[in-house]
Amino acid sequence: xxxxxxxxxxxxxxxxxxxxxxxxxxxxxxxxxxxxxxxxxxxxxxxxxxxxxxxxxxxxxxxxxxxxxxxxxxxxxxxxxxxxxxxxxxxxxxxxxxxxxxxxxxxxxxxxxxxxxxxxxxxxxxxxxxxxxxxxxxxxxxxxxxxxxxxxxxxxxxxxxxxxxxxxxxxxxxxxxxxxxxxxxxxxxxxxxxxxxxxxxxxxxxxxxxxxxxxxxxxxxxxxxxxxxxxxxxxxxxxxxxxxxxxxxxxxxxxxxx
Numbered sequence: 001x002x003x004x005x006x007x008x009x010x011x012x013x014x015x016x017x018x019x020x021x022x023x024x025x026x027x028x029x030x031x032x033x034x035x036x037x038x039x040x041x042x043x044x045x046x047x048x049x050x051x052x053x054x055x056x057x058x059x060x061x062x063x064x065x066x067x068x069x070x071x072x073x074x075x076x077x078x079x080x081x082x083x084x085x086x087x088x089x090x091x092x093x094x095x096x097x098x099x100x101x102x103x104x105x106x107x108x109x110x111x112x113x114x115x116x117x118x119x120x121x122x123x124x125x126x127x128x129x130x131x132x133x134x135x136x137x138x139x140x141x142x143x144x145x146x147x148x149x150x151x152x153x154x155x156x157x158x159x160x161x162x163x164x165x166x167x168x169x170x171x172x173x174x175x176x177x178x179x180x181x182x183x184x185x186x187x188x189x190x191x192x193x194x195x196x197x198x199x200x201x202x203x204x205x206x207x208x209x210x211x212x213x214x215x216x217x218x219x220x221x222x223x224x225x226x227x228x229x230x231x232x233x234x235x236x237x238x239x240x241x242x243x244x245x246x247x248x249x250x251x252x253x254x255x256x257x258x
Contacts, residue, residue, distance in 0.1 A: 002080065002082050002083045002086060003083065003121055003124055003125070005025070005078070005080045005083070006077075006078065006080065006083060006116065006124070006128070007077070007078055007116065008075055008076060008077045008078070008112075008113050008116055009075070009078075009242070009243070009244070009252070010075050010244075010252065011072070011073065011074050011076070011244060012073050013071040013072070013073065014034075014071070014073070014074075015065070015071065016065070016239060016240065016243075017062070017063060017064045017065050018062055018063035018064075018240065018241065019062055019199055019240060019241070020060055020061070020062045020194055020195045020199060021060070021061070021062070021195070021203045021241055022055075022057075022058050022060050022061070022203075023055065023057065023058075023059075023078065024058065024080070024081075024146075025057060025078040025079055025081065026054060026056060026057060026078070026080075026081065026084060027054065027055040027076060027078055028052060028053075028054050028076065028077045028078075028079065028109070029047075029054075029074045029075065029076040030051075030052050030074060030075050030076075030106060030109045030110070031047050031048065031049050031050065031051055031052070031053065031072070031073075031074045032049055032073040032074055033049050033071060033072065033073035034049060034071055034072035035047065035048050035049070035066055035072070036053055036063065036072060036074060037063060037065070037066055038053060038055065038061050038063055038098075039061060039062045039063075039064060040059065040060070040061050041060065045098055045099055046066075050101070050106065051099060051100060051101045052099070052100040052101075052105055052106065052109060053098060053099055054095045054098045054099075054100070054138070055098065056094050056095055056098075056146075057081050057146040058146055058147070060193065060194040060195065075109070075110075075113055077109065077112060077113060077116075079128075079132075081146050083128075084132065087128060087129055087132045088132065091141055092141065092142045092143075092144075092145060092146075093139040093140065093141060093142055094139060094140060094141075094142035095135075095138055095139045096138070096139065097137075097138040097139075098138075100135065100138055102134070105131070105134045105135060108127065108130050108131040109131060111127045111130070111131070112124075112127045112128055112131045115127040117256055154192075156177050157174055157178060160173070160174065160177060161174075161200075161201060161204055162204070165204065165205060165226070166225055166226055166227060167227060168227045169201050171185065171186060171197060171198075185197070202241070203241055205226045205227075205228075205237075206237055206238050206240075206241045208226070209222050209223075209225075209226050209234075209246070210242060210246075210249065213246060213253065214250075215250070215253050215254045219231065219234070219235075219247060219250065222234070222246070223235075223246075234246065235247070
């Protein structure tokens with residue numbers, strides 16, 4: 001089973017909004033405290049404590065705070081699509097009901113989270129299978145395979161970004177790949193993807209840097225490796241997309257390995 005990229009993250013007292021972004025995985029969150037808001041292109045989803053929210057892979061969304069004084073606590077489990085398909089014997093699915101209120105699903109979510117801490121693949125595989133099967137009322141088969149965002153030359157643009165992920169980007173370089181001027185490229189990119197090119201690049205840098213963090217990482221070195229101006233800039237941007245600072249994320253990794 002493809003368990004390498006299966007992980008969870010815990011967010012306590014979220015006080016900043018998440019900008020528009022997407023995940024290459026299913027993003028499944030159990031809300032413990034407060035109300036989570038997810039804004040999709042044509043829908044806003046409000047999920048109360050005791051319920052689960054789900055976004056599908058490559059689904060552009062943002063997470064504004066309902067009010068500045070609110071404290072939002074939740075756990076999120078990221079399930080790669082290939083792993084989801086493996087659990088479902090090759091079936092490609094899409095969640096049409098992104099909000100789940102089920103005590104059984106909540107319990108199995110927590111069991112899977114605890115299983116991930118054990119690092120025992122047999123336990124993880126068993127609890128993952130139980131959890132996914134508990135969600136079968138909320139998804140349907142998806143005829144289309146998940147892929148990158150819909151944009152002309154997007155694969156070339158994305159490959160360029162990935163190959164230069166440690167560099168400082170200039171829009172002129174990307175607009176040349178798209179055969180557009182800088183302003184036309186920015187407008188078309190945002191209309192097609194829902195994100196500005198700069199926001200997209202920052203998201204890719206943060207998700208890449210997140211994978212680079214382990215219990216022995218020097219966070220300042222990672223910040224400069226990905227061409228952030230300083231640690232404060234890296235930390236602020238990391239928190240915008242992940243919900244916690246890189247320091248807290250590193251601490252959570254250390255805690256899970258003990």
